[in-house]
Amino acid sequence: MSDSKYFATTKKGEIHEFKEDLRSLDKSKKKDAVKKVIAAMTVGKDVSMLFPDVVNCMQTDDLELKKLVYLYLINYAKTQPDLAIMGVNTFVKDSQDPNPLIRALAVRTMGCIRVDKITEYLCDPLQRCLKDDDPYVRKTAAVCVAKLYDINPELVEDRGFLDILKDLLADSNPMVVANAVASLAEIQEVSGKDVFQITSQSLFKLLRALNECTEWGQVFILDSLATYQPRDAKDAESIVERVSPRLQHANCAVVLSAVKVIMKQLDLIEDQTLVKTMHKKMAPPLVTLLSAESEIQYVALRNINLIVQKQPQILSHEVKVFFCKYNDPIYVKMEKLEIMIKLASERNIDQVLLEFKEYATEVDVDFVRKAVRAIGRCAVSLERAAERCINVLLELIQTKVNYVVQEAIIVIKDIFRRYPNRYESIIATLCENLDTLDEPEAKASMIWIIGEYAERIDNADELLEQFLEAFPEESSLVQLQLVTATVKLFLKKPTERPQQMIQLVLTYATQETDNPDLRDRAYVYWRLLSTDPEAAKAVVLAEKPVIADNSNSLEPSLLNTLLNNLSTLASVYHKPPEAFVSRTRLAVQRVDELQPTAFEEDVVSISNSDGNAGAAPSGKAESSAPAPDLLGDLLDLGGPAPAAAPAPAPAQTSNGNAGAAGGISDLLGGLGDLDMAGGVAAAPQPARYADPFAAPAPAAAPAPAAAPAVAPLPVLLPADKGKGLTISGQVGRQNGHIVYQLSFHNGSGTPLDGFMIQFNKNSFGLSPAAQNIDVPPLAPGAGGSAVVPLLQNPAMLSPVAANAGLQIAIRNNQQGVFYFNDVLPLTALLTEDGRIESSAFVSSWKTIPDANEANKALPVNLTNVEAVKAKLAAVNIFLMAHKQVPTTNEEVIYLTGRANTVGAPTQLLLELRFSKGTPGIKVFTKSNRPDLAPMLFDALPALLAL
Template identity: 50%
Template structure:
C-alpha cells in the first residue's frame, strides 16, 4: 500500500510539473502574440488573455504587454484591455499608472462611447494612485454634451466618494450629481438617483439624498423614457418619499399604475410596492379598494412566468395578503398546482390557497387538495394534507367534507399519508370537540401503522380525549405501555396524559393501567419532563382526585388557523422592501446585507429583537415563532448573520 501511495505522489508531482510547463508555454506564446507586428494576431491574443482570465488563470504576468495594445482605434480591443486592467488593478497599482495618459486622452476622444468607456474604467479601478488623474476628466464628462457620457460620469462619482469622500467634496461632484436629477435626459436623471442613493449608503450621516417635491415632479414624467432599470430606481426612490398630502400620493400612485403592465417582473413588483406603501397616505377607502383591484391582474400574470419568478412573486404576494387578506379571493384556480411545478412553488401555492380560500370556495379547494394527496412527493403530500386540515379549521361549513377526505386518505393505508391525516384530525377535534365520532374507529385501527412520534402522540391524545366513546381505549393504551421507554418524549407525555384521562373517565378499567404508566414514567424515564408530569398526576390523584379531574379534563379552548405571519412592524418594513431578497426571506435586509459604511456597522441587537418575529397569528399550544440567530459582524468583511 505504501508503494502505491509513493507512486501516486510521484505521478502527482510529474503532473504538476507538466502543467507548469504548459502554463509557461501558453503565457510565453501569448506574450509573443501580444507583441506581434500584425494587428489581427494582437487582437486574437488579447481575446485569449481575457478568456484565460475569465476561467481563473493567472495572466497578470502579461500586464505590460497588454498595456502596449491600449493605444488602438479598435473599440473591441480597447474594451477587453479595460476589463483586464480592472481585474488586475489592485494587485499591480504601480503599473496601472502607466495607462493613465491613455485614459485621459480617451476622455477627450470624439467618440462618446470611448469617452464614457474610459471614465467608467478609471472609476472602476478603485486605485488611489489614479484618483488625482481622474478628477479633471470627470468634471468635464459631467458637463459633456453627450447624455451617454453624462450618465456614466454621475455613477463614477459614487465610486470616487467610496474611495475618498474628501476629493468628491473638494471638486463639488455631489452638487453636480444633484443637478443631474433634473437633467433633460431620462438616463442621466435615473443614474443620478442611483449615484446619490449609493453615496447615502456609504455615509448615511450626511443628508446627500433629499427627494423634495420639486425633484419628485421632475422624475415622474421621465419614467416613460427610462430603461427598465431606471424605472426601478425611480420607483424605489419614490417609495422612500413622504407625500405632502393625499392628492400628491394619488398622483404618484397613478404614475405607478402604468408600470403594472411592464414586461419586467422587477418593475411590476416595485410598482406594487410603491402603491401598497402609499396606501397609508390615502384616506379615501374607495380609492384604496380601486388600487387593490388593479393590483390583482399583474399579480396573476406573474404566475404565468418561469418557476423562479413565480416563487419570488408568491413570497411577495404572501406579504400583500397579510396586509390585505381579501385580495385575489376570486382567483383561487390561478394558484392550483401544475404537474411540472417545482416543489418550492407548490408549497408556496398551498399556503396562498389556504389564505385566500373563502367559505364558498372551500369545498372546491378541498377536492383539489385531495388530488394532491395522491402525488408521489412525500413532503408535498404531507403539506397538502395539512392544508386540508387548515381549510377545515378555517371554515366550519367545510369541516365535515374535510373529515370525509381525511378518512378516504386513511383508507389508502399509505403510512406517511395516514400519519399526517391523524395529526390533522387532532387539530379538527381541538377545533370542533365531540364531532366526527365516525372517524374514531378508523383512526384507532391505524395504531400499528403509525410510527412517527408526532402522529403517534396525536393518536394517543385522541384515544385519551375520547376514551368514553372508544370501546377498546384501554386495550389500545395497554398495547403501548410495554414499549413506553422506547418512545419519544412527546409520545411518553401523551401516554401519561391519556392514561390519567382514561382512569378519570373509567376508574375501574383504568386503575391498573394508570398505575403501570405512572410508575414507569416516574421511576424509569430518563426525561425529566416526563418524570415531573408523572409525579404531578400521581400526587394529584393521591391527594385530591377532584383537582386531578379539573386539570386533566379541563375544557380546552378551540384552536385557530395556524398561519405563519410576521409582526406588524416587520411587515411594514418588508412591504417597503418588496421585490428584494428581504421580501423572499421574509427577514429585514439589515440582518443579512453588509453595510458598506463602517459607521453604520451591523444591526443592533435591539433592532434584531424587534424585527425577527415571524409568529403564529393565533395563540396555540405550539409556538411557530422562528428566531434567527444573531452573530457578530466582522468589521471589514461581509458576513451572513443568518444561514439560509
Template identity: 30%
Template sequence: MPRDKMKTKGEVSDLKAKLAAVIKTGTLPQPKDGKGGSTGKGQSHAVPKDPQTVKRGLFKSILHYMTINVDMSGLFTQMIIASTPTNDIVLKKMLYLYICTYAQQKPDLTLLAVNTLTKDCGDSDPTVRGLALRSLCSLRVPNLIEYLLTPLKTALADRDAYVRRTAVLGVLKVFRLDANVVEELELEQKLKEMFANDSDSQVVANSLSVLQQIVKNPQDLITKPVVYSLLNRLKEFSEWSQCAVLEFVSNYRPEDGEETFDIMNVLEDRLQHSNSALVLATIKVFLHLTIAIPDIHQQVLERIRGPLFTMMHNKGPEISYTVASHLRLLVERAPMLFSQDYKQFYCRYNDSLHVKKVKLGMLTSVADESNAYDIVNELCEYATDPSETISRESIKAVGTIAMNLGQTADGLVERLLSFLDMQMDHVTAETYIVMADMMRCLPDQVEKCVDALASMRTVEVVNPEAREAIVWILGAHGDKLQEAPYILENMAMAFDEEEVRVQLAMLTAAAKLFFKRPPECHRLLTDVLEKGSESANQDVHDRSLFYFRLLKKDIQVAAQVLGSNPPTTATFAEELGSELKETLFKEFNSLSPLYSEPATNFIADDNEIEYEHDLYDLEAVEGNASGGENKGGAAYADTNLLDLSDDLSDATIATTTTTTTAASNGAPTPEATRLEADPMALLDMLDVEEPASGAGAGVEQGIRLNPSPFMDAGKFQQLWGSLGAQETFAVSSPNVRAKMPELSNQMKAVGILTMASGGQEPMYKFYQYAQLEDNSAVFLVELIANTTQGGGMLSVTCKSDAQHQSCLKSFASFFQSSLTAYVD
C-alpha cells in the same frame, strides 16, 4: 512540486516569453525543430504577421487562464508594455479587464497603468473615454484615488451621455473608497444638478440610484417637483430604470386625494405593460398612495386583480411564482375581496410545485361559508396528487378551512376523516397531524376524531410527526378512547427506537393519561419514565427527571400541571403575525413576500462589518486564528448536564406486577374509586422509593450551564487578565490528534463555546468560555493540545472570579469529565 503547479508555472513562463517577443519584434517566436532550427513547414501560416492580431491572441489566452483561476498577475508589467501604444478598442478592453482584476494584488505596478487610463479619459472617442473612466474607478486602490478625481470631474460635464452615465456611477465607487472626498469636492451637489437638469434619461436614472446610496437622508430627495419631473419623463427611461423610478415614487405621500388620482392616471397604462417587474412596481405605487384612503384602496385592489391573474397564469414558472407570492400577500390582507375569484387559485396541470403550494395557501385564505365546500371538493382531488408535497398541503388546507369555519365545519371534518380510508401512508400520516391541530381548535369535533382513531391501526404509521400527533391525541383525549392505554403501551415497547419528538410526546401523554385512568396506566408511566431516564438524549432525560421529581414533590400539583384538559386555541404560533404581514406589505415588489420574511433577515446592512476574532496571544503560542466559534456538529449525547446522581435508576422506579384493566363496560373499578378519593395513592402505585442519601443534594451542588452564552472578544481578553480564581488539570490520550478537528463542536454541545483557536502541528491552542444558567458566573478556559507527548496531552486552565471559587471547581470537574469522555 505537484504536476498541476508545474504545468501552471510553465504556462505563465511561456506566455511571458511570448509577450517579451511581441514587445521586441512585434511577432511570436518561431517554433523550432528538434535540431534547433526553423521547421519551415507552414511557416507563413503558423505565425501571424499583424502585431495587433498577435496581441489579441495572446491577451485572449491570458484572459482565458484568468477565468479558470490561474494566477496571471506575474505578467502585469509585460501586459502594460505590450498594449501601449494602441488604438485597438478590443485590446484596450482586455487590458483594462486584466488591470482591474489584479490592481489590488499589485498596487505599486498599477501606478504604471494609471497614466494610460488617464490619457484615454481624454480620448476623442467617447467609447474609449467611458471605458477608461470605468476602469479607472474600478481599481479599488485607495492610494490611487487622487489620480481619478480630475478625470471624473471632467467626465461629469462631458458632452457625450455615455461618458456622463459612467461618471455618475464612478462617484459611487469613489464614495465607497473615501466618502470624505465626495463631500470635499461637492460631487453630491453636482449629482443633484444632473438629476434635475440632465437631458439624458439614463444619466438621470443613474443619478437617482447613486444619490439614494450616498445622501445621509434619502427621504429628503422625495419632493413634489422631483416626483412630477420623473413621472413626466417616465416613458423615456428603460424598463429597468422605470422600476427604479417607481420604487422611488412609492415613498411619496400626496397632499390630497386629487393629487393621488393624478399620479395613478399617469401610471394607469403601466399596468398593461408586458414586463411583470414594471407591473408590480406600478401596483406598489398604487397600494402605497392609497393606504390612508380605505375606499380608494379597495378600488385599487379590485383594479389590480386582473393584471395579477393574467401574469400568474400566462408567464413562466419563475414569474408565476413571484406574482403568486405577491398576490398571496394581498389575498391575506383582503380575503373577502378575492373570495369570488377562488377558481383563479385552482391548480393547473402545468403549474410548478412552488406555484401550487402558494395557490393552496390562497384557497385556504379565501374560503368562507359560501365557497368552502367547493374549495374542499377541489382540495380532495389534490390529496391523490403524484407529488407527496402537494398531497400533504391539500390535506392541511382542508383542516385549516375547517378550523377557520368553526361550528359550521361538520361536513368538512367528515371529508378530512375520509382520507384515513385511502390506505396511502403519507395521506394517513398528514391526516393524523391535522386531526391533532383541529382537536385543539374545535372541541366539538373531538369525539368524531377519537372514534375515527379507534378504528385505525395506528402502530403502522411510520412518519415521526404523525406518531407524535397520535400520541398527543391519546394523552389529551385518552379518557374518551377505551383502548388508549393499550395503544400507548404497545407503542412504548419500541420507546428506544422512536424519534426524540415522539419520545417526549410519549412521556407527556403517559403522565396525562395516568391521572385520567390510573389503574390502566401505572405500568405504562413507569416504563416510559424508566426508559426516558436512561436515554442518551438530554431533553428526554431531563423531562423524565422533571416528571419524576414533580410526582415526588406534590402529587396534587402534578395533577394540576399534567392532568388538566388541553386549552382551546384559535391560532398557532406558526401563522404570520399582523406585524410581519404589515412589514411584508411595506416591502412589496421585493424578495420579502417570496421568503415570507422581512428584508433584515436575509440582507446584511451595508454598514455591517464582520468582526473576525483573533487568537489571543496570552502566552507564546503561534498559529492562525480560526474566526470565532466553530459551527455545526452533533450533540454530545454521552455527557449529561444534569448528571446529579438522582437518576430514576437510583430512585428505583420498580415495575409493578399488578395488572388492572378496565371493565368491558367502562365502569370504574373499586381501586379507581379509591384513587380518585385519595390522590396520594397515585404515587404509591408507581412504587417510588426515596432516593439514596445525598442523591438529592446534587441538584443544588451540580453545575448548570447556559446553553447559549454570549461574550465578545474584547470582554474575553479583559476578563482573562483580571480573573483571580484558577483551576488546572491535564488529560492524556492517544486519540488527541484524531479528536482535534471536532473538539470545538463537541464542547459546544455541552454549553462551552470556542472564542478562538489556532496553531500548527503538534501544538494547538483553544480559548473557550461558558456561563452559569443564571448568568451569575462566567468561566474562561485555555486548552493547549500537544499531540507529541505520549500520543497526546491536553493541558487545561479554567478561570473565574474569586467569589465563585466553588463553582469553578465544579466547572473544572465537569469540563475534565466531558473532555475525557470525548478523547478516550
C-alpha cells in the same frame, strides 16, 4: 472566424509569445495578442506578468482594443498598483476624447480600478463627465460617483459630487435621472446618512422620467418612490395614478416594484372606490407572472404570498390560477398550495377542497402530506366549512394509505381543539386505524384524542395499553402524550386498570428515563394526584384555549418590512435583509465628523487626568473614581431603577392533606415504597434528580461533597477607587453567547441600587444587550453577581486601531459613574461551529494573504498533547491534524477556530510546531483579521500549560 479560437489549450512558452506579440508593430498582431491574453485571463490563468506590455497598448484609436486593455487593467490593477499609474495620462486624455463612447469608457474604467493612487486623478475627469454634453457620458459618470464613494467618501463630499448628482435628478435624459437615483440610493445605503430625500419638486421629475427610461432604470426609480412619504391622500392618489401603467410592463421586476409602490400608497388613500379599483388592476399583472418559467413563478409566488397576507382581496377571485399543474416543480406546487389556503373562503371552499383531495392522491409523499394538512388548516380557519373538510378527510382515511391516514389524524386533532364537542362522532373511525400508525406525530395526536375523550371511548384503556407496551422505545413526543393521556384516563375513569397503567407510566417516567422534560412532567402529575386530586382535575382537565391557523403567517411588523422589500431577496427568503446579508454595510463617516459622544468625552477626560490619553487599555487594574461634574444623567440611562420587589415567602406545606385525597390516595398507595411526609405521598427521587418540591427529610442528610474551586473574577474597580464598591468581572462565553460576568461587593456605608452599564466603541463592536444590570440592591457589606449578555453592534465599532481593550462605565443611583478598562479574551469570541474540513483548511490558508500571517515562539513545553487537544477543544479551538515531520524531528498540530466578528465570522487557522526534546513551541496563524493574532498569542500560554 469567431473569437473562440483564442481559448485554445495551453502550450509551453505562450507567455513569452504573448509578450513578443504585444510589442509587435503590427496592429492586427498586437490586437490578437491582447485577445489571447484576455482569453487566458478569463479561463483563470495568471497573466499579470504581462501588465507593462498590455498597458503600452492603451494608446490606440481602435475602440475594441482599448476596451480589451481596460478590461485587463480592471482585473490586475490591484496586484500592480505602482504600474497601474502608468495608464493615468491615457485615462485623462481619453476622458476628453471627441468620441463620447471613449470618454464614458475612460471614466467608467477609472472608477472600477480600486487603487488609491489612481483615485485622486479621477476627480477632474469625473467632474467634467458629470456635466458632459452627451447623456451617455453623464449617466456613466453618475454611477462612477457611487463607486468612488465606496473607495473614498471624503473625496466625494469635498469635491461636491453629491450636489452634482442631486442636480442630475432634473436632467433632461431619463437614463441619466435613473442612474443618478441608483447612485444616490447606493450611497445612502452605504453611508447611513440621509443624502437622498425625494421632495415634492423632485417627485414630479422622477415620475416624468419613469415613462421614458429603460426597464432597469424604472426599477431604480420605483424602488426610490417606495421610500417616499406623501404629504396627503391627494399626493398618494397622484403617485398611484402615475405608477399604475407600470403594472402592464413585460419585466417582472418592474411589475413587482410598481405593486410595492402602489400598496404603500393605498394605505393612505381614503377613497375606497379607488382602492378597490387598484386592487382589481393589480390582480391581472400578478396572475400574468405565473405564466413564466418555473423559477420566475417561484419568486412571484413568494411575493404574492406576502401580498395576500396583507391584502387577500386583491386575488380573492383568482384562486383557480393557483391550482397546481401536473408538470409544476414541487417547490412551485408547495407555494401555490400555501396561497390557496390563504385565499380559501366560504365562496370557493368546494373548489379548493376538490383540488386538495386530488392532490392527496399524488405520488409525491411530501406534497400529499401538505395537501392533507391544508384541508385541516382550511377547517380550522373556516368554521362553516369545517364539516365539509372533515368529510373529505374521512374519505381520505378510507383509502387506507398509511401516510395519508396518519396526516389526517394529525389535522383532525387540531380540528377537535378548534371545535370542541362538535365532531367527536368520527373518533370510532380513527380508532380503527391504530395499527397503521408508525410516525411519532401521528401516534401523539391519536393518544391525545384518546386521552381527551376517554369518557366517550368505551375501550380507551385498552387502546392506550397498546401504546404503553412499547413505552420505553417510543420517541419523547409520544411518551409525553402517553403520560398526560394516562393521567386524563385515570382522572376520568379512576378504576383498577387505569390505576395499574398510571403506576407503570409514572414509575418508568420518574426512575428509568433520562429525558428531563418527561421526568419533570411525571413528577408534577404525581404530586398533583398525591396532594389534591380535585386540583389535579382542575389543572389537567382544564378547558383548552381555542386555536387558530397562524402557522404560516408572519408577524405584522415583519410582514410590513418584507412588503417594503418586495422584488428583492428578502421577499423570497421571507426574512429581513439584515438576517442574511453576508456583509454588513457600516456607516461611513468623515474624520472631522467623528466627534466623541458624551460618554466618550468623559472617558477621554478621565484618561487625560491620569496621563494616559490615547493609550490602549493595558490591563484590568486601571480605573478611575467618578468626577463630581459627571453625576448628571451622563449615560442617558434614565432615572433611578425601581426597587426590586421582595421575594415571596416560601409556601408552607400543610400537614392535613391526607384526608383530602380520599379514595384516590388509596388507589395511589400501591405505586411503590413511598415516604409519607405529613400524610402526602412523596414521589421517589432518583439519585441524579433533585426534587425541588420535596419537604426536608427529618434525619440529617450527609454533608455534600466539596464543590470544585472556582477561580475568582479579576478586579476591575478596587474599593479605594470605587468609594468602597469593588467590581470584578470578565468577558466570557455561555451557551454559545458572549456575556460579561460581573461581581459586586458593597464596602461603603450606604445601600446601592440601580446598577447600569455602557461600553465605549471598541474593535469588535461589543455592547450590552440592555443597560440595566440584573443585580439586587446591595446592602452595606453585601455582594451580588450578574451575567450581562453582550451583542455585536456595527455602530459600536471603533474607528481607531484594532485592539482587545474595552472601556466600560458602570453607574449606580447613589455613587454616580465609574470608569475602568478591561481586556477582551479571544476565547470569548470563539464560536462552537469552528470546525472545517481539512481541504477547506488548506484552501483557506492559501487564499489568505501572506501579509496576514503572524508567528511567535512561546516558552511552553507540550508534555501531554492529548490533554492539550481536549483543553483547546473546550474553548472552541479544534484539531485538524497531528503529524510527525521526520526530516526535522518535529511534531505539527493544525488547529482551527471561528471568531465572532461584526459582519461575518472570521476563520482562525493555526499551526503549532514543537520537538519533544527542545523547549518551547512555534505558533503560526493566519486569518482575515490580523488583529486577532496578538489576542491568540496572549491566550495560548495559559491554554497550552497543564
